[in-house]
Amino acid sequence: MKRTFISLVIILLSQFTIAQEYVPTKENLEARQWFQEAKFGLFIHWGVYSQLGDGEWVMNNQNIPIDAYEKLPSFFNPIAYDAEEWVKMAKDAGMKYITITSRHHDGFSMFDSQVTDYNIVKKTPYGKDVLKQLAEACRKADIKLFFYYSLLDWHNDDYFPRGRTGTEIDGRKEGTWEKYIAFMKAQLTELLTNYGDIAGIWFDGHWDQKEWDGKKFGKLKVDWHYDEIYKLIHELQPQCLIGNNHHIAPISGEDFQMFEKDLPGHNTTGWGTSASDVGQLPMEVCETINNSWGFNIQDRKHKSEKELIQLMVKSAGYGSNLLLNVGPMPNGEIQPEHKESLKNMGEWMRANGETIYGTSQGPVSPNEEMASTRKGKTVYLHLFNDKKELYFLENFDVPFRDIKLYNKNKKVTHKVNEYGLFLEIEKEDRDEVDTIVEITLK
Missing domain, CATH: 3.20.20.80 (Glycosidases)
Known part of the structure; x- marks a missing residue:
């Protein structure tokens, strides 16, 4: 009887809590x-x-x-x-x-x-x-x-x-x-x-x-x-x-x-x-x-x-x-x-x-080297260090079909292996503030 009473109190309290929760x-x-x-x-x-x-x-x-x-x-x-x-x-x-x-x-x-x-x-x-x-x-x-x-x-x-x-x-x-x-x-x-x-x-x-x-x-x-x-x-x-x-x-x-x-x-x-x-x-x-x-x-x-x-x-x-x-x-x-x-x-x-x-948030979390955003099947990779030529995206295992420079009809040289994705950005393509790479997903 005592256990039943305690269970009832818990149920009622749970219902009260749910009732108090804000529903937008x-x-x-x-x-x-x-x-x-x-x-x-x-x-x-x-x-x-x-x-x-x-x-x-x-x-x-x-x-x-x-x-x-x-x-x-x-x-x-x-x-x-x-x-x-x-x-x-x-x-x-x-x-x-x-x-x-x-x-x-x-x-x-x-x-x-x-x-x-x-x-x-x-x-x-x-x-x-x-x-x-x-x-x-x-x-x-x-x-x-x-x-x-x-x-x-x-x-x-x-x-x-x-x-x-x-x-x-x-x-x-x-x-x-x-x-x-x-x-x-x-x-x-x-x-x-x-x-x-x-x-x-x-x-x-x-x-x-x-x-x-x-x-x-x-x-x-x-x-x-x-x-x-x-x-x-x-x-x-x-x-x-x-x-x-x-x-x-x-x-x-x-x-x-x-x-x-x-x-x-x-x-x-x-x-x-x-x-x-x-x-x-x-x-x-x-x-x-x-x-x-x-x-x-x-x-x-x-x-x-x-x-x-x-x-x-x-x-x-x-x-x-x-x-x-x-x-x-x-x-x-x-x-x-x-x-x-x-x-x-x-x-x-x-x-x-x-x-x-x-x-929305992209597959690559922001750090001092890069950040990513995503819209549908497009990932925008933002690269911050204009002194670098090679960028490494560790464990990047999102299937893609194309990698190019944003707003430019120019492919980005890349390589995929068991460690992740490597990108090569030529000197003339690097922006001192933000080099943007567009990755089209499959």
Whole structure:
């Protein structure tokens, strides 16, 4: 009798768990498919912090008191902001979507929120909703729009208990966690009600409420109410994709998985996502053009065209998108160096985008020498080292019928043996950024 009772409890619990699992709608699955094929997006980190020219974490890094930081909006006046110009820049770069910060960790809302006066419309001389302008420009250009939304907040008293960051900021008070959750729900409702169709919500800050011993994250200190928040989003806009930069395996209700400054499963940062936590959802790698997300006037470490293109190819080689960031200046203009980088990316994508857009992970995993993508019966092999003549694809046992240079009617000399596939690339055929070989499968 006792065993029967325990078995019944297990069955009921299993049914309850299954009932609680998120089941994506048809619209959502279609949006996931679109996202997986889009491959390239623009990340924009922009807020009142840009005026200090020291990145988006300046409030925390310089321990700026609340009352001092609250002065920033009073002289934030981005008169050079042109949403249509931003969207054209992204489209010309070959990007299919834009993700922009609606509210970052400093707690300042870059949209016309009715649940707080601490926003761009009510607190700045600019007085206009930059997200509204961007949403309209995106619609005109057929570019999809995602909103970044910070879970943590160094300004809101109700973000309490405090997390690991912002602990030295003067003027922070105690509040009520449940009120903070209600505040976030209200703002997310605004973002998903007042700006037309939104392609996705990009959450960040989960890790702030995790214990940290200096080497690894520990247990979570709070309940983020993801079940309620994710349900709200999907009810308001079923196609809206949810991603969370929490550096752990995907949680039920999420639609894509992102990897910050790392290729999927690599975790070179030490605080990223381990290989065991890579899920089955569409993926996105986010990276900066220099070393900063928000505008940093001292950051001169701009990645070269070669580095950016090879990052694009390696991301696609994992079946992932690349979300490449710019940090606009306080006047609303994009740094000239970043515009030039995006222009160069666009030229390369126009010539070679067929090997990236709509592809899946190829049979050769990305490494420093090469990466591969696949579309139907075609494998695109991207070779990075232009000094090499011979390339070896170990254990390449995929039956093929033809190997040639991409976009050239020229066969590639090759040899197959028990060890794999050998390719010989003549000097005049090598590209210093990326030599592309097209392999047609049987």
